[in-house]
Amino acid sequence: MPKSLHNNTCQETVFKKIYLRYADEIRNFLYYKFGSNLNPEDKMQEAFIKLWKKCKDVPPEKAKSFLYTVANNAMLNEVKHKKVILKYQQQKKEHTNHQDPQFLLEEEEYLKKYQLALAELSEAQRVAFLMNRIEGKKHKEIAEILGISQKAVEKRIYGALKKLRKTIKEL
Amino acid sequence: MxxxxxxxxxxxxxxxxxxxxxxxxxxxxxxxxxxxxxxxxxxxxxTLPKPNSQQSYKQLQQNLASHKKRRSAIFKPLLKIAAVAAIIALAFGGYTYYFTTHNYTTKTAQTKHITLPDNSKVSLSVASVISYSRFNWKQNRNLTLEGEAFFEVEKGEKFTVETPLGNVSVLGTTFNVEQRDNFFEVTCYEGKVLVVTPQKTLHLVAGESFSLNNGNITTQKTNLNTPDWVNGYSSFTSIPITEVIKALERQYAIEIKIKNVTFGSDDLYTGTFVHDNLSSALQSIALAFNLTYQQNGHVVTLQKGE
Known part of the structure; x- marks a missing residue:
């Protein structure tokens, strides 16, 4: 079977297309799963460096799963004994009309609890939940990315919501 | 259900x-x-702050390029040895550069201007010492001072000046700190500073000055933009004359002897003396207390006027 010349990962244009298509997605995935203290950006870049080195063996249609696997493994090598921390952004503008310090303090308190509660979720729950809430991805899309059934995604997201509520309440 | x-x-x-x-x-x-x-x-x-994809792609290209370089170096043993030697030299140099404490000292009649790693500026007055470590300076801006210095601090992490009598912390501003023997004075010229002494903790805003003299606290206002010594003179408001004489000795690297008159802590001086003309400086003090002076090399004698 003849290989198409224009469909080769080693070609810079193809490689760049793959990068622009998946870089954000993979960085976010790593962040949801492992938090920000292990530098998801670096691991994502490492995965692309590996892809470039192996570009002859990995056709573009397999690039995505290759990248996810490599990035995930790179993280796992480091992750073992580190705690997951996700960073929250400072409150957005629309909240500034509530300048009541009591309110601000409570909000800050709530965010801290939320942060701890996120760390308490299982990796699977956290990834699915944050993909859904932050990126607004449909259950169906998440199922495709993670390679699991739509029902499983629904279960993870719903489970995450329940667990967050329980942990925040108890803290 | x-x-x-x-x-x-x-x-x-x-x-x-x-x-x-x-x-x-x-x-x-x-x-x-x-x-x-x-x-x-x-x-x-x-959410994670999103870098621009096009830009992060450029970053990736750089990473790829450095990977290629690193690879070829492995095959050249000589280069490898050179690299190891260079790393050791750099590490050693870096160690001494970053981890040892840097000291700057001025003698009497000498001032210095120092620029810190974050571009903050220090003007060191006569007979003073500051020391700081370059290591992690941007995150940890701490220096110790004995004597007097004027600071122009760039914005950034907390900047702390430690003295034996108290600490002064700021984020980015201009201020003057003087600590000699039992005298400690902080004047804020811009922004806001935090003064912490065992006796008192307070905030100074621009134009305020705090001083601690043998445990006595006073706060004052100033409408200057820089301390007087930076502009070439010293000024005093109700300061014991003995302190003023010490300041004069430091400024001109002279020794002052006092004859047939004794000064107590009640003898206060309000006025200025210039830094570039000794006889004029001596005159401004002598006149106020009805004294005469005689200069003999490095020794000046003050005595009761005839």
Whole structure:
């Protein structure tokens, strides 16, 4: 079977297309799963460096799963004994009309609890939940990315919501 | 039971963004929904700041380029040895550069201007010492001072000046600190500084000055933009004359002897002396106390006027 010349990962244009298509997605995935203290950006870049080195063996249609696997493994090598921390952004503008310090303090308190509660979720729950809430991805899309059934995604997201509520309440 | 199941089903649908307005209205009536809604919305605050993809691609290209270089170096043993030697030399140099404490000292009649690693500026007055470590300076801006110095601090992390009598902390501003023997004075010229002494902790805003003299605290106002010594003279407001004489000795690297008159702590001086003309400086003090002076090399004698 003849290989198409224009469909080769080693070609810079193809490689760049793959990068622009998946870089954000993979960085976010790593962040949801492992938090920000292990530098998801670096691991994502490492995965692309590996892809470039192996570009002859990995056709573009397999690039995505290759990248996810490599990035995930790179993280796992480091992750073992580190705690997951996700960073929250400072409150957005629309909240500034509530300048009541009591309110601000409570909000800050709530965010801290939320942060701890996120760390308490299982990796699977956290990834699915944050993909859904932050990126607004449909259950169906998440199922495709993670390679699991739509029902499983629904279960993870719903489970995450329940667990967050329980942990925040108890803290 | 039936209702609970129904709500759970709606909640799942709502999470997928598939709930109809009518269904959301049903959920809204359920009290706990607001807790869930808040949890679902708060997740948005946990987004990762997104770098520009095009730019991060450039970063990747650089990383790829450095990978290639590193690879070829492995095959050249000589280069490898050179690299190791260079690393050791750099590490050693870096160690001494970053981890040892840097000291700057001025003698009497000498001032210095120092620029810190973050571009903050220090003007060191006569007979003073500052020391600091370059290591992690941007995160940890701490230096110790004995004597007097004027600081122009760039914005950044907390900047702290430690003295034996108290500490001064700021974020970015200009201020003067003087500590000699039992005298400690901080004047803020711009922004806001925090002064911490065992006796008192207070904030100074621009134009305020705090001084501690043998345990006595006074606060004053100033309308200057820089301390007087930076502009070439010293000024005093109700300061014991003995202190003023010490300042004069430091400034001109002279020794002052006092004959047939004794000064107590009640003999206060208010006035200035210039830094570039000794006889004029001596005159301004001598006149105020009705004294005469005689200069003999480095020794000046002050005595009661005839």
């Amino acid at each position: 039936e209702e609970q199941k129904n709500i759970e089903l709606l909640l799942r649908k709502w999470l997928d963004g598939e709930a109809t307005p009518a269904e959301i209205a049903v959920l809204e009536q359920w009290e706990e929904f607001h807790t869930y809604k808040k949890i679902a919305e708060t997740a948005l605050l946990f």
